[in-house]
Structure formats: C-alpha cells, structure tokens
Amino acid sequence: MTDLSNSAKERGLPAPPPPPRRAGTPRFHGRTALVTAVIAVLAAGGGYAIARGTAGSPAAAASPPAAASPPPAAASPAISATGGGNPGTSMGGGAGSSGFSSSSLAQSIGQQAGTAMAGLAPQTVSLAQTRTLGDQVPAGAILDRASNTITFTASSVSFTVVAVPPGGPDMTFRVAGLTDPAIVVPHDAQVTVQFINGDNDEAHAWMIADEQPPFSFYQPKTPAIPGAFSGLIGDPTASGQGASTVTFQAGPAGTYQYICPMPGHAQMGMHGAFIVR
Numbered sequence: 001m002t003d004l005s006n007s008a009k010e011r012g013l014p015a016p017p018p019p020p021r022r023a024g025t026p027r028f029h030g031r032t033a034l035v036t037a038v039i040a041v042l043a044a045g046g047g048y049a050i051a052r053g054t055a056g057s058p059a060a061a062a063s064p065p066a067a068a069s070p071p072p073a074a075a076s077p078a079i080s081a082t083g084g085g086n087p088g089t090s091m092g093g094g095a096g097s098s099g100f101s102s103s104s105l106a107q108s109i110g111q112q113a114g115t116a117m118a119g120l121a122p123q124t125v126s127l128a129q130t131r132t133l134g135d136q137v138p139a140g141a142i143l144d145r146a147s148n149t150i151t152f153t154a155s156s157v158s159f160t161v162v163a164v165p166p167g168g169p170d171m172t173f174r175v176a177g178l179t180d181p182a183i184v185v186p187h188d189a190q191v192t193v194q195f196i197n198g199d200n201d202e203a204h205a206w207m208i209a210d211e212q213p214p215f216s217f218y219q220p221k222t223p224a225i226p227g228a229f230s231g232l233i234g235d236p237t238a239s240g241q242g243a244s245t246v247t248f249q250a251g252p253a254g255t256y257q258y259i260c261p262m263p264g265h266a267q268m269g270m271h272g273a274f275i276v277r
C-alpha cells in the first residue's frame, strides 16, 4: 500500500514492521483459504470455480447480496462477523464502487497474495527503472494531459503500466506519467504491455475487462480481449519489482476498462478506460 518500505530500501534501511493490529479490527477466519483461492483463480485466469465449488455451504448464505460474482465462501464468515463494526466495509460504496466493498478485506487479500507470489514473476525491474518506465512516454503516443488520455495511432503499440507507482498515488496505475489514463488504440493493433507491480506489499495485476464503473468487489477473471491479462504479480524481492509482458490483438472495437482484478482494487481506483476504435 504505502511506499515507505520502498523509500527505506532505497536508503538501505530495513523495511518498517507492519502496523500493529488495531483493537476491533476484524479477523478473517477464512482468510488463508480465501487468499489461496484468489491466487489459484487469478493464476489460472478462470472464473470462481473454487468458490462455486463451496457455495453450497451454510456460510454462503451470508454472502454480500449485491456482489455480482459469488464470493469465495471462505470470505463469508468474515464478512458476516464484521457486521457494522468495520468502518471499511459498506454496502453501496462510493462513486467508484457498486454493492459490497471492504478496503480492509481487499488489502488483506492483496497483502497475503503479495507475500505468496513474491519472487514468482517472470521478470524483475529495479525500483529506479520502475520509476523511469512509469513516467516514460511510449513511442508514437499522443498525450492529452487535460483529458488524461493517451492515444496511439500505429498498428503496433507498446507501453508500460506500473501498478501503485513508487511515490504514489496509492491504488492506481501509472502510464506515461499519467494516473489511470484513458488509453486509445486502433482496432487490430498489436498491443504489447509491460506490467510492473510497483507496490511493496500487495499483489496486483493488469487486465482488460468489459465492465464499466461502478465496479463490484469481485471482478471477472477472464480478460475481455484474449491475452490482455498480465497475470498476478507479487511482492518485490532483492532482484527488484515483479513484472510481466503480454501481447494481444486489440479488438473488437469498443470501450473497455483496464482493471486490477484483485478483489476490491478496481473499486479503490485501479482502473482506466481502454478504447479500441
């Protein structure tokens, strides 16, 4: 979440210890199972097969009613147990959310997945390079800062996306120095995306979805454009920030959203328009 650890690392200091658990902070009894399920599902790029397999359990009756996808049953006892006591849990959410939302649950899942996936990324990028690439304007890109839009017109498109860029803002994507910009590409363009997880303590991914905000807590786990999914990238290691590169064909024409498919992250701001024209 924060970049305190990244800063500490740059100064050669050890990462600060995690903050102590606040009194009243809900304890997620099914958290390990939930995180395992989320990792398995995101790694496979499939639907919530694991969750559906246990949806018949009594706990499933306590699922948040407004969630578009059935949440993993393991999450249900935790959600019902928190009741109104968790200020981060709400029905209705803010402007960017729909139905159930819980920033504390989202961060808990993200942190545990980040730890579990650390060192498994196909590539690593130094923190300094992550900063540079997050601000670098890609070849052929036309930036309109007023509308926060990056437009490509060539048939070959390449850009870097940094999740939770070092220095912030938190829970956003950075592309060419812009935060969550709209990205416009021509129909049938070959698009290459280098995705870097700039966060020091949460797993993130980049995926094109055919949903529009307000987002639900749980997201589809299959990209709307085949191949437009980075895979889940965990915490950095001594080798650097985890990264992956994917290539896909843009189409069919339409307005999509690129999102982080980790539960709750699109609600918290990890999304932007992806327009194929």
Ligand SMILES: [Cu+2]
Binding pocket: 110, 163, 203, 204, 205, 260, 261, 262, 265, 270
């Ligand atoms: Cu994320």
